[in-house]
Amino acid sequence: MTSGVPAVFLDRDGVLIEDTGYPHLEEDLRLAPGAAEAVRRLNQLGYLCVVVTNQSGVARGLFSEDQMKAFNALLVRRLAAKGAIIGAVYACPFHAEARDPRYFHADHPDRKPNPGMILRAITEHRIDPAKSFLIGDQPSDMEAAKRAGVPGFRFEGGNLDSFVRDLLGH
Numbered sequence: 001m002t003s004g005v006p007a008v009f010l011d012r013d014g015v016l017i018e019d020t021g022y023p024h025l026e027e028d029l030r031l032a033p034g035a036a037e038a039v040r041r042l043n044q045l046g047y048l049c050v051v052v053t054n055q056s057g058v059a060r061g062l063f064s065e066d067q068m069k070a071f072n073a074l075l076v077r078r079l080a081a082k083g084a085i086i087g088a089v090y091a092c093p094f095h096a097e098a099r100d101p102r103y104f105h106a107d108h109p110d111r112k113p114n115p116g117m118i119l120r121a122i123t124e125h126r127i128d129p130a131k132s133f134l135i136g137d138q139p140s141d142m143e144a145a146k147r148a149g150v151p152g153f154r155f156e157g158g159n160l161d162s163f164v165r166d167l168l169g170h
Contacts, residue, residue: 004128007087008042009118009145012053014137015155017075022057024071031078034161039084041164047132048087048125051075052117054140058093059103065093088125090117112136113143118150135163 013019016039018030039049055068068091076086094108110116122129134145134152145152155163 003131004122004126005048006046006131007048007050007121007125007127008132009050009052009121009134009136009150010039011134011136011138011141011155012051012072012075012091014157015135015160016051016079019137022060022062024057024063024067026071026074029071029074029078032160034159034163036079036082036084037161038164039079039086040082041161041168043083043085045168045170048127049085050087050121050125050127051089051091052112052121052134052144053089053091054112055091055093056095056097056111059095059098059100061099065103068093088121090121092117112138113140113147115144115148118144118148122148135160135167 010016016032016035018032020028042049057063058065058068072089072091079086092110094103094105094111096106098104129150132150134150135155137155142152142154153167
């Protein structure tokens with residue numbers, strides 16, 4: 001049996017894009033410094049780039065699931081236009097404080113710090129966890145990575161490409 005593909009799990013808000021507080025409109029989409037370059041570098045090194053993002057704004061009634069999906073698709077297109085390929089996007093709209101009962105869940109398996117999105121991606125894309133890692137900006141990202149059995153690295157701002165270059169040594 002051949003081993004799976006290496007992947008990098010990337011949080012969205014605060015890592016790939018500037019966290020503007022529940023971003024969901026086109027004008028909210030501001031790529032973080034070095035985001036496209038970082039994803040392109042990871043692509044060139046053979047990593048599948050997978051977005052894993054909590055999106056409680058849906059549960060809170062701030063925007064619809066369709067708006068969330070459209071915003072994520074816009075992000076993928078913006079990055080692709082710069083030669084940076086996102087292989088998959090996983091988003092969790094569920095939350096314990098949901099206004100919309102369809103999105104109520106006290107502790108959804110996909111909501112970070114739970115590892116559900118990462119584990120599903122590993123299965124659905126034949127990812128090798130031993131060759132993979134996560135970059136996030138919150139303690140919940142680090143905990144989700146730990147629970148999924150992949151290393152987690154905390155990005156605290158600055159240039160994402162510099163962070164990735166320092167992390168990988170190239």
